[in-house]
Amino acid sequence: MPALRDVSIRLEEGEVVCVIGSNGAGKTTLLHSICGITPIRIGVILFDNETIHRLRPASIVRKGISLVPEGRKIFVPLTVKENLAMGAFVRLGKDGKEEIRKHTESILKTFPILNERQNQLAGELSGGEQQMLAIGRALMSKPKLLLLDEPSMGLAPIIVKEIFKILERLKNEKTTLLLVEQNARMALKLSDRGYVLERGGVAVEGKREELLRDDAIKKAYLGG
Amino acid sequence: MKNTGKSEPILSIKRVTKRFGGLSAVHDVSFDVPLGTIVAVIGPNGAGKTTLFNLITGLDLVSSGEMHFLNKKLNALSTHDRAAIGLSRTFQVPQIFVNMTVLENVLIGRHMHGRSGFLGGLWSSPHSRKDNKEMEEYSIRLLERVGLVDKARDEAANLAYGQIKLLEIARALATEPRLLLLDECAAGLTAGESDHIMELVRALRRDGMTVLLVEHDMRMVMNLSDKVVVLNFGEKIAEGPPLQIQNDPRVIEVYLGQEG
Numbered sequence: 001m002p003a004l005r006d007v008s009i010r011l012e013e014g015e016v017v018c019v020i021g022s023n024g025a026g027k028t029t030l031l032h033s034i035c036g037i038t039p040i041r042i043g044v045i046l047f048d049n050e051t052i053h054r055l056r057p058a059s060i061v062r063k064g065i066s067l068v069p070e071g072r073k074i075f076v077p078l079t080v081k082e083n084l085a086m087g088a089f090v091r092l093g094k095d096g097k098e099e100i101r102k103h104t105e106s107i108l109k110t111f112p113i114l115n116e117r118q119n120q121l122a123g124e125l126s127g128g129e130q131q132m133l134a135i136g137r138a139l140m141s142k143p144k145l146l147l148l149d150e151p152s153m154g155l156a157p158i159i160v161k162e163i164f165k166i167l168e169r170l171k172n173e174k175t176t177l178l179l180v181e182q183n184a185r186m187a188l189k190l191s192d193r194g195y196v197l198e199r200g201g202v203a204v205e206g207k208r209e210e211l212l213r214d215d216a217i218k219k220a221y222l223g224g
Numbered sequence: 225m226k227n228t229g230k231s232e233p234i235l236s237i238k239r240v241t242k243r244f245g246g247l248s249a250v251h252d253v254s255f256d257v258p259l260g261t262i263v264a265v266i267g268p269n270g271a272g273k274t275t276l277f278n279l280i281t282g283l284d285l286v287s288s289g290e291m292h293f294l295n296k297k298l299n300a301l302s303t304h305d306r307a308a309i310g311l312s313r314t315f316q317v318p319q320i321f322v323n324m325t326v327l328e329n330v331l332i333g334r335h336m337h338g339r340s341g342f343l344g345g346l347w348s349s350p351h352s353r354k355d356n357k358e359m360e361e362y363s364i365r366l367l368e369r370v371g372l373v374d375k376a377r378d379e380a381a382n383l384a385y386g387q388i389k390l391l392e393i394a395r396a397l398a399t400e401p402r403l404l405l406l407d408e409c410a411a412g413l414t415a416g417e418s419d420h421i422m423e424l425v426r427a428l429r430r431d432g433m434t435v436l437l438v439e440h441d442m443r444m445v446m447n448l449s450d451k452v453v454v455l456n457f458g459e460k461i462a463e464g465p466p467l468q469i470q471n472d473p474r475v476i477e478v479y480l481g482q483e484g
Contacts (some may be wrong), residue, residue, distance in 0.1 A: 023385030023412045127269050156268045158481030220416035223443050
């Protein structure tokens, strides 16, 4: 059975779009397809008018797409600062070390908790701090499009609110966001538009207000 | 008839402490679980919720303090014995057997209740044949209860994630527990799927089950629980009905955050 079937989505620059759906619906596969981690069999992925679906992941990052993976996947034995620096890996040839260092400082300023812990090993951070680090690391490649896979997963309500405040800030800075989320309510609150994936296909798509009003969606994903 | 909480608690946790080396994962925690109620344990990650569950089910032993279940002291009982007296749990990361069918997964739990016992079931005596039939019927009924009976003969590996969570519960019910411990049963589920579990848990309570749940899904906690216990850094910081907990400033400060 295909993990994704005939899925078409589009994002305009500066939009925040969310993809919601059950576990196993294909949300992570979708993000991994965009990043080149999972090759697609049929279809086309265009980014900035360029086909990217046959490129290797590193090239896709260089084109301006960055992923905040499900489960954070920060580098446990490296420090916070080193994790951030790793995020700029693809820029090493292009921008100088000095510029990357300055960018690291600015990301640390954006996330004061990370600033406090900049020399701590990433494995010692709490779940919420690791999530912030994963986002910061993804921002280090200076993405035009940021993909986020379940940023709220496993986090306490108060931390989820903090993470979404950060996403709101990114939205206000006009970063294009594609957000896969199990917390459909918070995801839709932030988004301009949304897609509902079911069993590998797009079941519903629409503007935020339309989805929030839809009774079937409310029952299945928003809690009545 | 809804339990008023005035009868003897089914589970009593008294001054329970668990130390790992120099660190107290759970420190001096006390609370009761009244018979026939749904009690939720909430708190930030690292607060000690899973450690507490492990202490109750016997995966870990307390450093100090006492736990009583139906007036039996739990401390020295093995996990098997605790299951035999009526305690059952699900796991955060589902522990289903992927190369067995859905029905076989539930049967594994059911075998404990067979009179011929697990080994007796290997040799086909008249006793064990009758047992096997009864066990299979009981297991089918459990699958009906959780809503998985259509999948009974399917390989468990082919289930969708939400269905795996239901199978976890069906298997935990196979030992006919008096107290069911659910460890983040709503994790990874959509609102619709967790609604289904809420209905299932309510039905279990109507039939006399007591349920203790560890949960991050506040909608489930607030809509389902009779009582909420809040842990933070291994200590109990609040205990009470959901509405009271929701408005408790300390709970808001360390866990819930401000609304809006």
